[in-house]
Amino acid sequence: MSETPKSGNGTEPWLEIVRRQVGSLHYGVVQIVVHDSQVTQIEKTERVRLDKAAAQTKTILAKRETGA
Numbered sequence: 766m767s768e769t770p771k772s773g774n775g776t777e778p779w780l781e782i783v784r785r786q787v788g789s790l791h792y793g794v795v796q797i798v799v800h801d802s803q804v805t806q807i808e809k810t811e812r813v814r815l816d817k818a819a820a821q822t823k824t825i826l827a828k829r830e831t832g833a
Contacts, residue, residue, distance in 0.1 A: 779804040 779797070786795045786809045798806035 777804070779807060782807055 783795060783797065786807060790809065790811055792814055793809065793811040796808040796810075797804055798808065
């Protein structure tokens with residue numbers, strides 16, 4: 766098994782990518798894909814909560830109807 770190069774702070778480079786992806790999510794999933802014991806891909810899927818989005822849409826529509 767080959768050694769994965771480390772970043773300047775001694776951690777795996779992919780670990781910092783995962784930290785940034787997780788830190789940027791409100792709701793969602795970060796998946797780590799591994800091939801032959803090596804991280805080969807990082808996927809981020811962000812979700813939008815409809816209850817909050819629906820409330821915002823209602824507010825916008827109400828403002829348009831009243832001309833506010």
